[in-house]
Amino acid sequence: MEVRRTVPVKLDVDERDADLLHETIRQFLDAANYVVDVAYDGEWVETRKSVLHEETYSDVRDRTELHSNHVQSARDRAVDALKSTLAKWKQGDSASLPTFRTPFCEYNHRNATFYDDHATLSTVDGRVTVGYQLPDESHDTPHSQYLTNEDYETTGATLHYREGSFFLHVRTKADVDVPDRPENGTVLGVDLGVESIAVTSTGTFWSADELNHWHREYEKRRGSLQECGSRWAHENVQSVGRTETGRFEQLLHRVANEIIEEALEHGCSSIAFEDLTNIRQRMGVLKKLHAWAFRRLYDYVAYKGEAHGLTVKQVNPQYTSQRCSTCGFTHEQNRASQESFCCQDCGYENHADYNAAKNIGLKLLRNQTGGEGGAPVGVRLNSGMMNTNGVVPVPDSVRVGVHAERHGL
Ligand SMILES: [Zn+2]
Numbered sequence: 001m002e003v004r005r006t007v008p009v010k011l012d013v014d015e016r017d018a019d020l021l022h023e024t025i026r027q028f029l030d031a032a033n034y035v036v037d038v039a040y041d042g043e044w045v046e047t048r049k050s051v052l053h054e055e056t057y058s059d060v061r062d063r064t065e066l067h068s069n070h071v072q073s074a075r076d077r078a079v080d081a082l083k084s085t086l087a088k089w090k091q092g093d094s095a096s097l098p099t100f101r102t103p104f105c106e107y108n109h110r111n112a113t114f115y116d117d118h119a120t121l122s123t124v125d126g127r128v129t130v131g132y133q134l135p136d137e138s139h140d141t142p143h144s145q146y147l148t149n150e151d152y153e154t155t156g157a158t159l160h161y162r163e164g165s166f167f168l169h170v171r172t173k174a175d176v177d178v179p180d181r182p183e184n185g186t187v188l189g190v191d192l193g194v195e196s197i198a199v200t201s202t203g204t205f206w207s208a209d210e211l212n213h214w215h216r217e218y219e220k221r222r223g224s225l226q227e228c229g230s231r232w233a234h235e236n237v238q239s240v241g242r243t244e245t246g247r248f249e250q251l252l253h254r255v256a257n258e259i260i261e262e263a264l265e266h267g268c269s270s271i272a273f274e275d276l277t278n279i280r281q282r283m284g285v286l287k288k289l290h291a292w293a294f295r296r297l298y299d300y301v302a303y304k305g306e307a308h309g310l311t312v313k314q315v316n317p318q319y320t321s322q323r324c325s326t327c328g329f330t331h332e333q334n335r336a337s338q339e340s341f342c343c344q345d346c347g348y349e350n351h352a353d354y355n356a357a358k359n360i361g362l363k364l365l366r367n368q369t370g371g372e373g374g375a376p377v378g379v380r381l382n383s384g385m386m387n388t389n390g391v392v393p394v395p396d397s398v399r400v401g402v403h404a405e406r407h408g409l
Pocket of ligand 1 (some may be wrong): 324325326327328329343344345346347348
């Protein structure tokens, strides 16, 4: 299976080279905008690359000093943007024609060469060498996983300029051997929360303490810097933000890896998350940080899982926190508090997030089997399996005992 990843890298660029890159970007945007102008004659939009090549290539070579591959990529980007505008027009949306303003420029193997810690890039006046600013910690970063990993081949990059710095978004790809994982229908359910970032239907909890602790620490640092109000302080606030994001991303990579391990160890073929589309509106107490962290965690699990042959899906979260995972009785009073679940019908008691994780797994199971019965599949619990008929092969008391021991519930 082919896996593609894009890795953003901040660049070290000296002053003279920076001028050349700025000018290259300016001419690249000019070329793309020129193609848009030619493509639209007032009523008709031309989106055939071959026709636009005929109509614009030599003009753009004349009016710019761009490398021939930059001329072609600028045209391709213009065509992509024109097509998406056309699609909006067809839906009755009165979108305006595309205009390229945000600074960027495309690179491929014909106008750039990529190394482990630097690249050489064509400009309007020869090539420049740009160094990569790589993170100190070499383990488990996207850089070590894709950029310097020999299994991944670099296919190209987009140069960006923002907040006073140049960045390369390096595109990589690899042919990954996906382990043979027959679709056995076993689901690992995952509940996301503010106290525990993640809880699985197998009863494993990932605490959010570290995330919350560091978030408070960084808030304090930002607060005291903001009181200064100087330009120096403002820049430091931004740098605190970047450090924070990096630390959280590392933490979430670790949790994602462990969720994948949990699924593989328990022989699951799918992982179910709740639908995150309206996560912030749904959970009142939820901070922006958590909504961001949940989406990031889901993305990490989705792409890491893909490489292991796992299916990762989102399900409608309705009633997953109020439904009893043992008897199916659904009532808002079942949720005794933020943490505890107590079924008003059968008396089943457990941690609320753990109960929700089982329901989330069960929802995906129902979607897969199309209702009751069907193939012998189930939601993976720590020491047993639950299926859509609610049959629990292992006595619940045993399971609860195991979890109480492992997690001190
Ligand atoms: Zn019940």
